Amino acid sequence: MTTPVTRPTSRDVARTAGVSQATVSLVLGEKWRGRVSERTAGQVREAARSLGYRPNLAARNLRLGSTRTALLVVPALTNEFFARVYAGAATVAAEHGFGVVLYPSPAGVGPAPSPFDAARTALDGVIASSMAVEAPAAIHGSHLPLVMLDSDPAAPGSAACVNLDIADGMRQVAAHVLGLGHRAVLHLASAVASWTFDVRAGALARAVSEVPGAGLVTVRSELAVSAGREAVVAALAGSGPRPTAIVCDDDILAAGACKALRRLGLRVPEDVSVTGFDDLALATAVEPELTTVHLPAEHVGERGMGALLAVLEGREPAPRDLPVRLVVRGSTAPPPR
Incomplete structure (x- = not known):
């Protein structure tokens, strides 16, 4: 027995x-x-x-009126960036006896059905990406602390905001491209309505406007390789001067731009330079490898979870933006003569 x-x-x-x-x-x-x-x-x-x-965590949480659980809302896990954000948040959460429940939007980037009504009593707080556009509206009135990632710090409704220095990242891209001598620049912009993409567009437009003789044309695309490819093919089919550099809002769009240029018989970077943003694994999988902006996604998750813990403890989170850096690779060169 x-x-x-x-x-x-x-x-x-x-x-x-x-x-x-x-x-x-x-x-x-x-x-x-x-x-x-x-x-x-x-x-x-x-x-x-x-x-x-x-x-016995269940009994302890019942006594304390706390579940020690945070909800992380992201647009989708098909983008490697948000998987890395989750990894960073989960690491910090585990160090403090918290768990992180991941809620990706079933539709990818854009509005998601609200998880808050059912989960409100089982959560201590929420961390949400600005690209999960309905998160602030869904949580409004729930009395749950909300930390926003990559979001307008002036927007109402969040207890704290954790941002990357996105504007500086695009300024670094612009300085690199314009410094190589490019003056005809195409901006392959995301069609997603989000603060982070608005910041990129504004920083690029300002940088180009400060260089005599430089011009900027913007076309928008859904965040997919195929959509980026078709947007660039259509843009280059127009009657205007051909751009010598394509600045993309992320690496996925940059991969689409490279495919479009090859389809049109143009070489990267000999005929047209291409830049990305995010520094995903994709950036070194394409040939030539992408010049792009490295975003420390894990640190975003770590800082987001740290900010939520600070709010729960009644402390003020540090409002410092995380630095980003340009990684120069083979997809950029001086324009053709």
Whole structure:
């Protein structure tokens, strides 16, 4: 007959450490500072480790009125960037005893059915990408703390905002392309209505306008390789002067631009230079490899989760934008003579 295995309890930990159960609760609940000595806290943690003790999280959360769960809302996981954001958020969450529930939009980029009505009582807060455009409206009035990623810091409704320095990234792209001598620039812009793409467009337009003789034409495309390809083919079929550089809002569109140029018998970068944005794995999978802006996606997730934890603890999150950097590869060169 097999003897049933019994799990150690907090009483067992208290007995082994020579302290009260209340002390065990304070230490394992990370509320011991100022109440229990460092030495006693160490004894409790060592006793818990030696016994293989695991707290009953469901019971603890019920007592505290907290689930220690955050919801991460992203437009889709088909984009590698958001998978990396999730990885960063989940790492920080785990370090603080939190879990992260991922909610990607079933339709990809754009509005998603609201998860908040059903999940509100099971969440402590929400982290949402600005590209999941209905997140702020869906959470309005739910009383859940909301941290927005890559979003207009002046927009109402969020407790905190974590941004990349997107404008500086596009300024770096423009300085590189214009510095190579390009004056006829095509902007292959995202058709998605989002703050981050508006910032890219504004920064590029300002940079081009400051260079004598430089001109900018903008065409919009859905965020897909095929859509980017067709948009560039249509743009180059027009009667105007052919651009010598195509600046794309992301690497996916840049891959489409490269395919369009090959279809038209043009070489990258000998005839036309192409730049991307994001530095996805795709950027080094195409040939030539893409000049693009590296975005630290994991750090976005880490900072987003850190900001939510700060809000939950009543602290003010640091409002500093994360820096980005231009990575120059083989898809850019001086314009043809």
